Amino acid sequence: MAKNTRGIEVAEIIADKCIACQICIGECPVGAIELNAEGVAQVDPEVCVGCGKCFDSCPVNAVRFEKKKRRKISEPKPAEPGAKTVVHRGVAVFIETVEGRGAPVSWELTGKARELAKQLDAKVLGLVLGSEVGGVAEEAIRYGCDEVHVVDHPLLARYLSATFGKALSDLCAQVRPEILLIGATALGRDLAGVVATRLETGLTADCTGLYIEKETGLLLMTRPTFGGNIMATIFCQKQRPQMSSVRPRVFPMPAQEPQRKGIVTGHQFEPPAVELPEIVEFIPTGAEAAADIVHYPALVVAGRGACDHASLSLLEELAELVGGVVACSRPVVQAGLLPYERQVGQTGRTVAPRLYIGVGVSGAVQHLVAIQGAGKIVAINSDPNAPIFRVADAGIVGNYQEVVPELIAQLRQRKS
Amino acid sequence: MHFAVCIKQVPDTAEVKIDPETNTLVRAGVESMANPYDITALEEALRLKEKYGAKVTVLSMGPPQADSVLRQALSMGADDAVLLSDRAFAGADTLATSYTLSKAIETLGRVEPVDLVLCGKQAIDGDTAQTGPGIAARLALTQFTYVIEVQWIDLHKRRLQVRRKVEGGFEVILGPLPALLSVELELATPRRASLPMLINSFRAPVTVWNAETIGASAALVGIKGSPTWVKAIASPQVHRAGPRWDAAQGVRPAVTAALDTLFSDEDFAAGFLKGWKV
Ligand SMILES: Cc1cc2nc3c(=O)[nH]c(=O)nc-3n(C[C@H](O)[C@H](O)[C@H](O)COP(=O)(O)OP(=O)(O)OC[C@H]3O[C@@H](n4cnc5c(N)ncnc54)[C@H](O)[C@@H]3O)c2cc1C
Ligand SMILES: Cc1cc2nc3c(=O)[nH]c(=O)nc-3n(C[C@H](O)[C@H](O)[C@H](O)COP(=O)(O)OP(=O)(O)OC[C@H]3O[C@@H](n4cnc5c(N)ncnc54)[C@H](O)[C@@H]3O)c2cc1C
Numbered sequence: 001m002a003k004n005t006r007g008i009e010v011a012e013i014i015a016d017k018c019i020a021c022q023i024c025i026g027e028c029p030v031g032a033i034e035l036n037a038e039g040v041a042q043v044d045p046e047v048c049v050g051c052g053k054c055f056d057s058c059p060v061n062a063v064r065f066e067k068k069k070r071r072k073i074s075e076p077k078p079a080e081p082g083a084k085t086v087v088h089r090g091v092a093v094f095i096e097t098v099e100g101r102g103a104p105v106s107w108e109l110t111g112k113a114r115e116l117a118k119q120l121d122a123k124v125l126g127l128v129l130g131s132e133v134g135g136v137a138e139e140a141i142r143y144g145c146d147e148v149h150v151v152d153h154p155l156l157a158r159y160l161s162a163t164f165g166k167a168l169s170d171l172c173a174q175v176r177p178e179i180l181l182i183g184a185t186a187l188g189r190d191l192a193g194v195v196a197t198r199l200e201t202g203l204t205a206d207c208t209g210l211y212i213e214k215e216t217g218l219l220l221m222t223r224p225t226f227g228g229n230i231m232a233t234i235f236c237q238k239q240r241p242q243m244s245s246v247r248p249r250v251f252p253m254p255a256q257e258p259q260r261k262g263i264v265t266g267h268q269f270e271p272p273a274v275e276l277p278e279i280v281e282f283i284p285t286g287a288e289a290a291a292d293i294v295h296y297p298a299l300v301v302a303g304r305g306a307c308d309h310a311s312l313s314l315l316e317e318l319a320e321l322v323g324g325v326v327a328c329s330r331p332v333v334q335a336g337l338l339p340y341e342r343q344v345g346q347t348g349r350t351v352a353p354r355l356y357i358g359v360g361v362s363g364a365v366q367h368l369v370a371i372q373g374a375g376k377i378v379a380i381n382s383d384p385n386a387p388i389f390r391v392a393d394a395g396i397v398g399n400y401q402e403v404v405p406e407l408i409a410q411l412r413q414r415k416s
Numbered sequence: 417m418h419f420a421v422c423i424k425q426v427p428d429t430a431e432v433k434i435d436p437e438t439n440t441l442v443r444a445g446v447e448s449m450a451n452p453y454d455i456t457a458l459e460e461a462l463r464l465k466e467k468y469g470a471k472v473t474v475l476s477m478g479p480p481q482a483d484s485v486l487r488q489a490l491s492m493g494a495d496d497a498v499l500l501s502d503r504a505f506a507g508a509d510t511l512a513t514s515y516t517l518s519k520a521i522e523t524l525g526r527v528e529p530v531d532l533v534l535c536g537k538q539a540i541d542g543d544t545a546q547t548g549p550g551i552a553a554r555l556a557l558t559q560f561t562y563v564i565e566v567q568w569i570d571l572h573k574r575r576l577q578v579r580r581k582v583e584g585g586f587e588v589i590l591g592p593l594p595a596l597l598s599v600e601l602e603l604a605t606p607r608r609a610s611l612p613m614l615i616n617s618f619r620a621p622v623t624v625w626n627a628e629t630i631g632a633s634a635a636l637v638g639i640k641g642s643p644t645w646v647k648a649i650a651s652p653q654v655h656r657a658g659p660r661w662d663a664a665q666g667v668r669p670a671v672t673a674a675l676d677t678l679f680s681d682e683d684f685a686a687g688f689l690k691g692w693k694v
Contacts, residue, residue: 019646019649020427021507021646022506022507022508022638022639023506023507023639023645023646024507025503025506025507026503026504026506026507026638026639026640027507027639028503031503034479034503035479035481037481039427039448059645059646059647059648059649060646060648060649098583161549161552161559161561162558162559165549165553185583186561186562186581186582186583187582187583189545189546189561190549190559190561190562191549192546192549193510193514193544193545193546193547193548193549193550193553194549194550194552194553194559196510196511196546196550197511197514197549197550197553197554198553200511200643201511201643202509202511202642202643202644203510203511203544203546203644204644205542205543205544205545205546206543206544220647224543225541225542225543225649226427226541230649230650231649231650232646232648232649233646233647233648233649233650234644234645234646234647235644235645235647236643236644236645237643237645238643239643274556275591275592276591277558277560277589277590277591277592278589278590278591279587279588279589280577280588280589280590281587281588282582282585282586282587282588283585283586283587283588284584284585285584285585285586297687297692298692322688323688323691323692354684354687354692355684355688375684376678376681376684377658378674378678379660384660384662389657389660390657391657392657392658392660393658393677393678394658394659394660394674394675394677394678395658395659395660395661395674396660396661396663396670396671396674397660397661397662397663397664397670398662398663398664398667398670399663402663402667403663403667403670403671406667406668406671407671407675410668410671410672410675411675414675414679414688414689415688415689
C-alpha cells in the first residue's frame with residue numbers, strides 16, 4: 001500500500017484495468033486524478049487525501065485502495081434535483097411506422113418490453129406518432145402492447161427531428177413511462193438523442209442486452225463499445241425514463257395474438273413554434289439495396305480467406321441452394337470484391353438469418369456482434385483456432401475450396 | 417458566417433481489446449487521434465468557407481492532451497481553436513457532453529453568432545451518435561443528421577439545403593439557419609496540411625475554457641450531470657461452441673457429420689427443405 005510524504009495511504013490506479021471513463025476524476029474531491037498521456041487515470045499521491053471515493057466509484061475495480069484506512073472528509077451532500085418525486089410506470093416502446101405499418105424493430109422491442117414489464121409487474125405502452133396511424137395502434141396491441149398512446153396529426157405525416165422530437169417528449173411527459181425503448185434505425189437514432197435531451201435523461205445506445213436488476217428494479221443495458229471490442233453494462237440511476245436504443249434484429253420477432261385486447265388513447269399535438277425544414281425530394285436507393293442482405297433467411301458470408309473472384313460463383317451456387325445470398329466481412333468490401341451493402345458487422349448490417357455459413361471468416365468481435373441473432377451458424381475455416389468456431393453450431397476445419405463443393409453436393413442430395 | 421466544428425479525441429479502437437485470461441484492457445501501443453468523422457466535418461466547413469466566406473472555429477472537450485486534435489485542425493486551416501478542459505467535465509455522458517458543448521457554442525456566439533455547427537455522425541469509441549442531436553435540441557438548431565452533401569447555402573434568405581441518408585434512400589431537405597449537421601465519411605475527403613500550415617499550427621494559440629468561462633452549471637457537467645453510469649465491462653460473450661470436424665480426416669465424412677448435427681434440429685431441417693417457408 002502506497003503512502004505519500006504526509007503518511008496518508010493513497011489510492012493507486014491499476015493501469016491495465018482502467019478504461020479511461022474518467023468517473024474517478026469527476027468524483028475526486030481534491031482534484032488529485034488526471035488522465036496521463038497513455039489515456040490512463042493517474043493519482044497524484046501528494047494531492048490525494050485518501051478518502052476512497054475513486055475506489056467506490058470505479059466501475060471496473062481499477063483502483064487499489066485499502067478500505068479500512070479510509071479517511072472521512074466532510075463534504076456537503078449535493079441535493080438531488082427533483083428525482084423520483086413523480087411516479088413513472090410502464091415500459092414504453094416508440095413504434096416507428098413505415099408506409100402505414102409498424103417497423104419490425106418496434107415489434108421486436110415490444111416483445112422484449114413484455115419480458116421486462118412482467119418482471120416489473122407493469123404495463124407495455126406503445127407510443128405511436130404519425131398521420132392516420134389508427135391501424136398501427138391496433139397492430140401494436142396484437143404484438144403485445146397493453147396501452148397505445150397515439151399522436152395523430154397531419155404535420156407528423158413525414159419525419160422531422162423537430163416535430164417528432166417535440167411530440168414524443170411531450171407524450172412522455174404526460175404518460176411518464178419508467179423505461180422507453182427506441183429502435184436504432186436511422187430515424188430512431190436521430191430521434192432518441194433529441195428526446196433524451198429534452199427530457200434530460202440518460203440514453204444508452206445500440207444495446208444488445210436488456211435486463212432488470214432484481215434488487216433495484218433498474219434497467220441494465222449491455223452494449224458494445226470501443227468498436228465492439230468491449231461490452232459495457234450501463235444503467236441510469238435517477239432520471240426517468242431510462243432510455244435505450246436497440247438495433248433491428250437483435251431481439252426476436254414475437255408472434256401476433258389476434259385476440260389481445262388493449263386501450264388506445266389519443267393525444268393532442270402542439271407543433272413547435274419554429275420554422276420547420278421542408279423535404280424537397282426523396283430518392284429511393286436502387287436495386288442493389290432492395291436485395292438487402294437482412295431480408296434473406298440464409299447467408300453465405302465470404303471472409304478474407306475466400307476473397308477471390310474465381311470463388312464467387314461457387315459461393316453463389318451454395319447461397320442459391322440454401323435459399324439465400326452471398327454477404328461478406330469488411331476486408332472483402334475493402335478489397336472491392338463485393339459492395340458495402342453486403343457487409344455484415346458493427347459497421348455494416350446486423351443480420352439474423354435462419355442459417356449463416358461463414359467461409360474464410362475469422363470471427364472478429366466487430367463481425368460477431370452483428371450475427372448474434374442468427375439461427376444456425378456454420379463455420380468453414382482452415383485455422384482450427386479461428387474464433388468463429390467458438391460461436392458456431394457446426395464447424396469444418398479445412399480449405400473451403402474442397403469443403404464447399406462437397407457441401408453443395410451433400411445438400412443437393414438431402415434436398416432431393 | 418461563423419462555423420463551429422466539434423472534434424473529439426478518440427483512441428484507435430481497433431487496438432483496444434480485453435485480455436481473456438485476466439479480463440483487463442490491453443492497450444499496448446494504442447494511439448489517440450481525432451475522430452475521423454469530425455475531420456470530415458472540418459473539411460466540409462473549410463470548403464464552405466472557401467465558397468461562401470466564413471470563420472471556422474474548432475471545439476473539443478477533453479483532457480489537456482486533446483490539444484493535439486485542435487492543432488491538427490489548425491494545420492488544415494481552421495481559424496480558431498477552443499479546448500474545453502476542466503476536471504469538472506470528466507466522466508461526461510452524452511447528456512453532459514452536449515450541454516458543455518452547447519454552452520461553449522453560446523459563448524462563441526456572444527462574440528460572433530454561430531450559423532452552422534458541424535459534428536461527426538458518431539465518435540468511433542463511444543459510438544452513440546447522440547451528441548449532435550443533443551446540441552441541436554439544446555440550442556434549437558435545425559437538425560440534419562447523416563449528411564452526405566451540402567448543396568447550397570443562401571446567405572440572404574438564411575437557408576441551406578443538404579442531401580442526407582435515410583432508411584431506404586436519400587432525402588434532399590431544406591431548412592433555416594442556424595443549423596447543425598452531423599456528417600457521414602463520404603461527404604468529403606480531408607485535405608493534407610501544407611508544411612507551412614503544419615509549422616504554424618504548433619505556434620498558434622489554442623484557447624482553453626473551463627466551466628466558469630462558459631457559464632456552465634456544476635450540476636450539469638461531467639459526472640454530476642450524467643444520468644448514465646457504467647456498471648461493468650467484459651469481453652463480448654460467446655455462447656455456443658458446437659462440434660467441429662477436420663477435413664484433413666476426409667472432406668466427405670466431415671461435411672456429413674456437420675450436416676447431421678444441423679439437421680438433427682427438426683425445425684431447421686423442415687425449414688431448409690421447405691425453402692424457409694415455415
Ligand atoms: C471499428 C471497427 C469496425 C469494424 N467493422 C467491421 C464490420 O462491420 N464487419 C467486419 O466483418 N469486420 C469489421 N471490422 C474488421 C474486423 O476487426 C476484422 O478485421 C474482420 O472482420 C476480419 O475479416 P475476415 O474474418 O474476413 O478476415 P481475417 O481475419 O483475415 O480472416 C480470414 C480467415 O480465413 C481463413 N482462411 C484463409 N484461407 C482459407 C481457406 N483457403 N479456406 C478456409 N479458410 C481460410 C483464415 O484462417 C482466417 O481465419 C471492424 C474493425 C474495426 C476496428
Ligand atoms: C464504455 C463506455 C460506454 C458509453 N456508453 C454511453 C451511452 O450508452 N450513453 C451515453 O450517453 N454515453 C455513453 N458513454 C459516454 C460517451 O462516450 C461520452 O459522453 C462522449 O463524450 C460522447 O459520446 P460519444 O463518444 O458516443 O460521441 P457521439 O455522440 O457518437 O459523437 C458525435 C459527434 O459529437 C461530437 N463530440 C462528441 N464528443 C465530443 C467532445 N468531447 N468534444 C468535441 N466534440 C464531441 C463530435 O463531432 C462527434 O463526431 C460511454 C462511455 C464509455 C467509456
